[in-house]
Amino acid sequence: MSTGETELVQYFTAKSRLNSAKFPIGIGDDMAQVRLPQGNSVLITTDMLLDGVHFDTKKATLEQIGYKSMAASLSDCAAMATIPLAAVVSVALPKNFGAARLKRLHKGILIAAKRYNCPLIGGDMTSWSKPLAVSVAMLSKPAGTKPVKRSTAKIGDIICVTGILGGSIIKKNLEFVPRLKESLAIAKAGANAMIDISDGLSTDLNHISRLSKKGAIVEAGKIPISTDAKKTSNPLKSALNDGEDFELLFTIPQKSFERLKKRWHFKVKLTAIGKIAGGSSVKIKMPDGKICDLLPAGFDHLRKTK
């Protein structure tokens, strides 16, 4: 594949030519927004999780796989600072999967559905002679603030992340908590742009930079590195590039950030790691003071396959 995901998304966006009055947010963000009469709107996202790519049926339990499938879309709801409404799930089941295993997958889906108040309201199932695939589509609604897009970072904004980054493959990728409550507080405080870190910090910050047409600089020394990333040979690289952290990455004016920090009452960490700047490149200040380009080096879903 010579064309990466980003270029293709740009192609699809151009081809769809969406009416922005009906669809204020279209292709290329964490969710798309559909305007309805009387000032209502809903947002929608979809994620397909595949055996051997997003989970491994030999290692993860079916309950974990069900939970993760829902949690990935719930994290998209958080990335937009919206409130989950409902989900539908379509599954491709390996031959002889059996009702008992399907019920365990379903149990994991329901754990997430109940915990985050996002009921499973429909679905579709087919069996085939290939591995398990789980596709979730989720609806959400705005939370009293405008949904926070990827494309609206402003020069001077502080770049922040929730939680600690890297090494998610060890355990967190199956058990992560979508940052739904935190995201509403962040939006209320006045965040300008937000994304959830699913492809890795370096890739997802580049998404914000590219879509906002702004530059960015982060300080390596400020990046909150997880205990699991610290066990790797290159903890900083792990925190920068590992996928599936499912933490929030957002940009917010300095004053709003100070207020947010003062009022922050969540257990999860809140860390300022850099600033939105002019230009168009994402840079990183290394511990030795050297400034380098921070290229997207995380997960490109069309470039890497296990």
Place this chain on the structure above:
Amino acid sequence: MSTGETELVQYFTAKSRLNSAKFPIGIGDDMAQVRLPQGNSVLITTDMLLDGVHFDTKKATLEQIGYKSMAASLSDCAAMATIPLAAVVSVALPKNFGAARLKRLHKGILIAAKRYNCPLIGGDMTSWSKPLAVSVAMLSKPAGTKPVKRSTAKIGDIICVTGILGGSIIKKNLEFVPRLKESLAIAKAGANAMIDISDGLSTDLNHISRLSKKGAIVEAGKIPISTDAKKTSNPLKSALNDGEDFELLFTIPQKSFERLKKRWHFKVKLTAIGKIAGGSSVKIKMPDGKICDLLPAGFDHLRKTK
């Protein structure tokens, strides 16, 4: 798999315990309905189409596969007598699928999106070393009438179908026209229950019967058999049991049916094939006058896999 699709759907329905004020239509119909403030609501459906089951990448073009993936969900919108709003599509792409082929799949999706005014507003893509899977989730809105459910057939209703049935595998399964306009006229005329024939007439009529807790009797001689079904060794069997007709099957009071018939200005055929009755079994009057049980003998997505 000892448990069929129907039993599992009943299990999932029981487990979800949906709030019917928020979700007037839940698991087990063609779409689920989500109530929003100010009398608004949206409906949602999802369908996953798989290589070797719903299409064959060796025989169908990628444009046809894209079109069919959308049209299957559009047919669900028709089955509820609702107006399509937007779609999101997630795809699992075989390794080395390449941008060119993805663009052809996308082209087929856009053909359906434009033709039926249902824009593609988002999606997700991942590559893996397995065959192509395409999952569509689609939103629709009520069309001024209540969405028509599967579970509300009344005794004495005429059972009707649009179009001609059977033999879809030969060609129609890739090119069918979702009966969107027809369905709105049918709902406006006062249909009590409706489903699209995706699993075969015998199976889908049994869905209406079971969910409505009513019996049904159809006359074999009245079933409109397609030219392609007539080429098979048993045309009636083909019309009764073949999947993927994507025609509408509905029940409507006698008087409303007469009115609907008088006003029917669509090219597609409208045929009364039987009546909703008491009891709980679906029966068929054979050409020789013999009355037999019409068991669901169409496609059970968990029992048959190519």
